[in-house]
Amino acid sequence: MTLHYNTAVVLSGATLLGALAGLVGSFAVLRKRSLTGDALSHASLPGVCIAYLIVGERSLPMFLLGALASGVLGIITINLLTTRTRIREDAAIGSVLGVFFGIGIALSKRISQLPGGGSRAGLDSFLFGKAASMRFGDVVWISVIAAGCLIAILLLYKQFKLISFDSDFGRTLGWPVRRLDLALMSLLAVTVVIGLPAVGVVLTAAMVIIPGASARFWTDRFGRLIALATLFGGAMGFIGTLLSAYNRALPAGPTIVLAGACIFLISLLGGWRRGVIARHLQSKKFHAEISRRRLLEGVWELQQGRGGAVQSADLRQLQSWPPRHLNNTLITAFHAGELTPQPPGFRLSTKGEAAAIEITRTHLIWRELLQEHPEQAAAISDLTAPLSEQVQPELIERMRQRLEQRGDWPTAENRA
Structure with a gap:
């Protein structure tokens, strides 16, 4: 089976992106912050729209920078609501997700009313994803970001491991738990933002959550779970993109998530540690x-x-x-x-x-x-x-x- 150059580029990018999402997302699953990825992806939409309104043209680096700024603002808002008020974390996440996404939809509607705005901005690709538009430069960016996240996790592996299971004990040791949590959420924000062009705002959370949740059925060991989540993430990106490449009726983003859903179903039933069987x-x-x-x-x-x-x-x-x-x-x-x-x-x-x-x-x-x-x-x-x-x-x-x-x-x- 011969792959065209463009298909190979998209396949490499989606596999790397899936592996990165599995690596970073597994920490969010262990920290019981799965919905944070969903909030991040939805909170990034206003940043994309504001970046277009400032630049006046479609610029992927500016879009990603705006999405990152907006997503981090959403995380900070969630943190302030949970620490400074009596609002619970799930309510804070739901509120920020809805409000930011509503602002993004309103801004995208405004952009679509500008002369040539809708087609020129290409905001649909950020809402629903368009992996086929991935270029070699995008793959290089994903590789660099994935390498940076991996280095950061290796350097802070012991600290991330502790706060994932017992953050209170970390505080008694004098560790800056809040800063470590912010660093972990920053890695998650970068992962979510880099995945927006491929799977979109709506489906990015699934790509972050599914690999870690699937790996949980197979092992109770932290290191093995991280490795399995990375493997499952890469597998769902590879399989979903490959199916989409040979069946044009299947869009890449949803197909990637459906591949992940199949991995999750197999893990749910056959996982030898926590599977149903x-x-x-x-x-x-x-x-x-x-x-x-x-x-x-x-x-x-x-x-x-x-x-x-x-x-x-x-x-x-x-x-x-x-x-x-x-x-x-x-x-x-x-x-x-x-x-x-x-x-x-x-x-x-x-x-x-x-x-x-x-x-x-x-x-x-x-x-x-x-x-x-x-x-x-x-x-x-x-x-x-x-x-x-x-x-x-x-x-x-x-x-x-x-x-x-x-x-x-x-x-x-x-x-x-």
Whole structure:
């Protein structure tokens, strides 16, 4: 498949732009500032119109400079509204977005009424994007800006990482959190402005938000998320532009965003960390493990109480088990070799007995932990992980000794 020169230029520019949007936008997603990109793009329209009214002709550098100035003014306005008044951030973003965009539409209407104004200004390309008009010089500009943003992020990587998760802790360390946040928002403003000619005011926010939101389904590691977001952004720019190049009926800007929507849908369903399928499988695994623990602990308790074989009816009487759920759990335990038949029922095997003792011990320590140290119990995030990995070993040892002194500590020697 041979690409024309113009197509290759547009393809390179859109891919670089998408990668830049994913790189910078991922920080906005982590900072819960996703709507800030939308506000920036809409707030930039008055700057484009004012730049045309001042220059009197279509000048891309002046348009971008005006858009950047107007966008930064919008961000400053949002910051003042949230810090100096009782207005919440989402309300401030919505207000600035609507007001600035309304001013931009009014100014663009005025420009369209000037003799030759509408066609000469080319404002439609800033509203809806026109990636096909990208030139080699634009690609060079995007490359330079992308390199500058990458250098800034590498230099301030540790600081940006901290304020993305815990800005209050950054303040306690004496870091200029507000300045760092302003620097991050400035990078976002530059990214949004440089993307206006390609995807337009209306769709730029999607290009900034989608890669970071998609990457969130695949990993919990900060570095990997940034890398994945950059990759997804570049992929949506490349795929969308390529589809548009070989189907003239598809405009490049919307097609890029639709490609991003497909990436997001795939991530939503198939992401192995937070995707729908992965979460469903994790939930099934978690409930199966809880059922296994309940079963082994219940059989151990019944054997301790009376000895001999245990029947499923005894378990249903001891614990509220739905019959089908209990049968499935019993089958799994037999396959795992944790139960062995003993007419007229079953009992724990050696393997099952060891597991039941360990589960019962963990349950008893959990109960002690909840009663004596509830703050420690509240800090535990994974209920299936060993307690020794989440609680201080000295604390577990003290609770074990207390249980032994009371005669409640189960061992293989006190089996029925």
